[in-house]
Amino acid sequence: MWPFVGRVRELEDVMSALTSADAKGAALVGPAGVGKTRLADEAVARLEQSGCTVRRCYATVATSSIPFGALAAMLPADMRTANPLGRAVEHLVAEPQPLAIVVDDAHLLDDASIALLHHVIRHGFARVLVTSRPGERAELWQEGLLRRYPLGDLSRAESDLLLERALDGPVDTRSAALLWSGSAGNPLYLRELVVSGRAVGALRVAEGIWSWHGAIELGGRLGELVQENLGRLEPSHRHALELLAYSEPVELDLLASLVQEEALDDLETRSLIRVESSGRRTVVRLGHPLYGSLLRATCPALRAQSHQRALAAGLEATGARRREDLMRIATWRLDGGSPISLDLLAAAAEQAWAARDVTLAERLCRAAVDAGGLVQVGHVFGQVLMYGRAPDQAEATLADVMTGPLSTADLSRLGATRSMNLHFGLGDADAAAAMLDAVDVPDLPEELRDWLKVVRTLEDAQHRHVAEVLESTYQPVAPQLSIHMRRTRALCLLQAGRYREVEVEVAACEALAAGDESPDDYGTMRMRCFALAYSGRLAAAESLALKLHDSLFDDLAFTGTTSVYSVLSFCARMRGHGAQALRLAREGRPNSSVSPLMFDTIGLVGLASAAALCGDGALATEALARAKKSRRPAWRLTGTTVSVARAWVLAGVGDVHAAADAAMAAADECAELGLHSGEAMALHDAARFGVDTSLRLAALTSTMDDPMTSAYAAHATALAHTAPTVLEATATDFLRLGATLYAAEALASAARLHRAQDNPRAASQASARQALLMRDFDGARTPALRVDGLTHLTRRQVEVARLATSGLTNQQIAEKLHTSKRTVDNHLHAIYGVLGVTGRDELRTALGPS
Incomplete structure (x- = not known):
């Protein structure tokens, strides 16, 4: 039996309905697989523990036409009387009291069984608990005999917890999101996904972490369950569902133009499709994600192509007015085997890249290249290859296309993309700048010249002093390009530690993007994540990072996921959740076989820091070495994170003096570039390792007015002044921010100082507070958290x-x-x-x- 997760409130409500003086029973109502029977199992166990006699029976299709068929096991063998109902009641009354009757799948009960339960409930002979599908044989609760408790799918958090407990170990974030998406929170589907995944090797454990490999495949019992829920389908119903399987979510008007209206009504009534609002549109989705998997797997190839050709033609007939329409038409035409123009492929590839659908963008670009359209898609293809961790291939492709006959405008556009690949992909700042100079020629269109300004500023933001680049973000550009300058400005403000201003710029970027009907800007969302985390709003940072992760998890080619894992791992470290931080950092680390990108440096330093916190010196040292090797001169500001992480690694292996020196060197390196966010963290680390950095941190708080930096400064000042009571107050400040690790360190220092000042009572109190905090820690170890002398409560x-x-x-x-x-x-x-x-x-x- 799978562990019982969630449903705590529902279980308490059901038990109240079964045991309170005026209650008669309860009905658990919900669709198949939501856990009605599992909840009933828990209720039965509690009833039996309380001394109640429980009689349980199961209604089935086979017994639905037999009088008392479902209840036969609890009734006397001789029911051949003129009054079978009376005989049945007489037999039940003879049961030991109190008595509870539990019926699974009550919607399949026969009329005689329904009548018997009515009589039992009305006269209080027994408490009754039933499980039932919604909308079927609802007499037991519609007449007020039983309290009705609707049961829905599990929440994302409950699904993740159930997975972890069922597998007896953590599941990586992407796999948990994949299984949540596939099951849509249905516990039965989730269980069958796990069972089938383990059976075929798709779900397996490595380094103590479970992960799913490959796509979800429907087979065995899982496929049977999905097919059973779909039931028998009329040809018109199957036609509609298959169209939806290749298009969801799809506009209701488009789908209605291709199918019979009555079919859609029937399917919605049976909950096989869902009609919902999406902005100003009404869209249709399948009732469950696995329906699409089954329908696509069982749809013949020729019919699938026909469906997609029909969808493309139908959307084109409506005018294809929305920004994502070209992507959909191009995809349906490719999959349907229809002719497709180079112009459509190029426009669709641009849209796919803007939407950060890297997989689709690459597919469309390659289709255009195969059709001889490299020039048309070169600027997109170069970025796709770079973010796909193939910067060398991107350079070769762009260099090749730029040798052909091109207009000045095309040459400049391709040159800008090539410069970004040289800078962010290959890490060659000089070559990138030279490329921009080469294509920044007279008589360029104003918008293209402004685009070159944007690219130059963006590259400078990783190479030059923060204040200089911040100033250049205010240079005027075409209105449609202002969002790019504001994004770079937000990045500079993040680097400068001006986190509140980051929020202002991010909000402005979102407003501009919304006005242009652009897709969600993952870049600005990531900056908001880091700003929230670094300023001490850990819970908000985690929430946004998880939301961003879930929007990206199905496209591993997008390297932005590395930054998301870094934020989550950082927050876990601050909470003292070392094992969780290490798991998240491992998930976000780059494969050692790929060319490192700038994002990979961030991921590797996160892994090094998390491993050091957990005391895994070998892994920490290895990750730091990889991070150091991945540094490029073009990525000077990102490279400072390697220096900051080095202090954590040295402290983790026990060399606290070297850690203090490394932290001070990292702080100086960051200060030289105007990178005050990194400087503040490094100075705080140095203070934790024994250096008096209170004056420098206090000076930083004049421009960095966030609560985390203020807590850093207070912590350093209290350590420098050996003030234990101030350290205890600082611990409270860290706790308010969620930075439990630093709170525990402050209390540990306070306890040691109290003892040194011959105040054992205060030392014991501080030590006990520290012990309470560390009860929730998970493998976290730092030099300040010495266990010697720590007062442990049981x-x-x-x-x-x-x-x-x-x-x-x-x-x-x-x-x-x-x-x-x-x-x-x-x-x-x-x-x-x-x-x-x-x-x-x-x-x-x-x-x-x-």
């Missing part, structure tokens, strides 16, 4: 202490922990002795916020 004492400070009485604590009040009294007496306090008020003061 796990049960920690539970008692937390409950006591929450306001519960000793009796309430005993009931919650299923123990006696005397035991709680003894635990609190021991806790007071360890901490040197005399009551709950002092305990609350000693432990502080938890």
